[in-house]
Amino acid sequence: MRAQFVLSEIWIGLRRNLTMTIAVITTVAISLALFGGGLLINQQVTEMRGFWDQRISLTIYLCTEESVTTVCQENGPATEDERQQIQSDLEAMSEVASVEYVTAEEAWEDFQDRFSNNEALVEATQKGDLPDNFRVQLENPEEYDTVQSAVEGRPGVDSVSNDQDVLDQFFGLLDGLKWAALTVALIQLAAASLLIGNTIRLSAYSRRRETGIMRLVGASNFYIQLPFLLEGAISGLIGGIFASGFIVATKYFLLDRVQQWFQFDATLSLGSVFSVIGVSIILGVLLCTVASFLTLRRYLRV
Template sequence: MKISTFKAFFIDALKSLRRNKTISLASAITVSATLFIFGIFLLLALNINENVNNVESKIEIKVYLKDDVTLFQQRDIENKLKGSEGVKEVVFESKSEALNNFREQLKENKGILSGYDSSNNPMQNAFIVRLEKPEFADSASAAVKDMTGIDEVVNDRDLINKISAVSNTIRWAGVVLFIVLIGVSLFLIGNTIKLTVFSRRREIGIMKFVGATDWFIRWPFIIEGVVIGLVGAILSNLTLYYSYKLAFSAITQQLITVPLVSPAYVLGSMMWEFILAGISIGALGSILSLRKFLAV
């Protein structure tokens, strides 16, 4: 396609957008809303995955010992744990260490434990078992759970499974909603193009009569749809960025240790994804709406 021809198509598309500015704006806002809502679900899924990976990297088993466990039984349990598949490290935590660690976790609320000392320590002696991969949690737990001297085996694997289930639910809900909103966007963009085509149906008929190809007729309308999709994509990305930046700041101030996707990711990687999606939606809406008018 020659540059001069494309320029003519582009100018024609801009004139058409100006003539139908109300419905064109409505179409752009719909595309923007579609991508914005999808972006929210995408960020939720990414942040949940980030936290799942973070928890998985720190996953451990706690093997709590009975108060009357003998030194021989304790050593036997430790050797069994060290010999289990996927076990990276086994660390003994005494009752006093457990109480001190719990106080540190409570931070400014550690006064809750002020009445406890070595004489009435409510904590238990335990082995902390660190794993190479979360998949080894169940087998390591099963290897020692029935041994004499063990009170309880706590496995974080159930927490990982629950978080993963929530992540999958959010991801699928986002996909379903995205498909529905794409349908609405295509409908509105299609109607915008149809109004333009209907007002120029005589001109299109003459162009076809003198031998203009379908694609020659299509291009101004496709460019019109692409511009609508592009504007909607940029609007949605900027709105998502500033909304997420506020949420990110509020969450990280309250929960310092929670890993979250950086707001810069929205303006970086997601911007190009949004632009590609917006252009695709706009072009597809235009092509679909023209089929009836070009079938002459």
């Protein structure tokens, strides 16, 4: 009997404040969608960092007749002795995991394979534009400065390129997008809390006669507050369910597509997506319930 009464009170509250309830659900859904999207991007960035940290390498370009750096102009193209000495020194360093010598011919073929989908770039690069080079894989990605300083400026070395600088800029952009999404989500959640509180206050005011009668017949404070708390929790649950659709769409239509563009394999598992959805739904229910509870303590005065 009590359960039927509580359910009827919830239905009355939802029906009387239908417009406000829809507004609450919409605001919560948008807030949780942004929040969940931020969490999903954060997990994707973490996966990508782990993927690329294992593949960060240095590329040491050797001097050719066309090199314009001061070292190459003074010493000329790299000799066989200089090349062998550089390779030996690199292999002897504890920070280096492996060293691969790549001829100009091999570098040209690899360039064509990597950028086969960019015909304009391939056509603009002529054979011989890419010099001989060493590709150095590091034991620890954080130690690239040590290896770079050991070979930079040596006779036979034209320039040293490291992936870390490019990746720092790339991940800096992704981190900015992540924090922007989370900041907007937090603002939306704050707005949702205020809207939820206002909706519950109006619902309590419209049913003040019923709650007064319940209080006179000896109903406990919790029993009087329960329909309002459940009303807020249901709104949060529905908003979280709608937000989960956006989170799934973010995974399949944004993050997976980004991976196709950059050709790397650091796909988030379905478990990661479901965990973000679970956190978002739980947050929505808790947010609405807590906002309802605080509003009732202040305005219902039961």
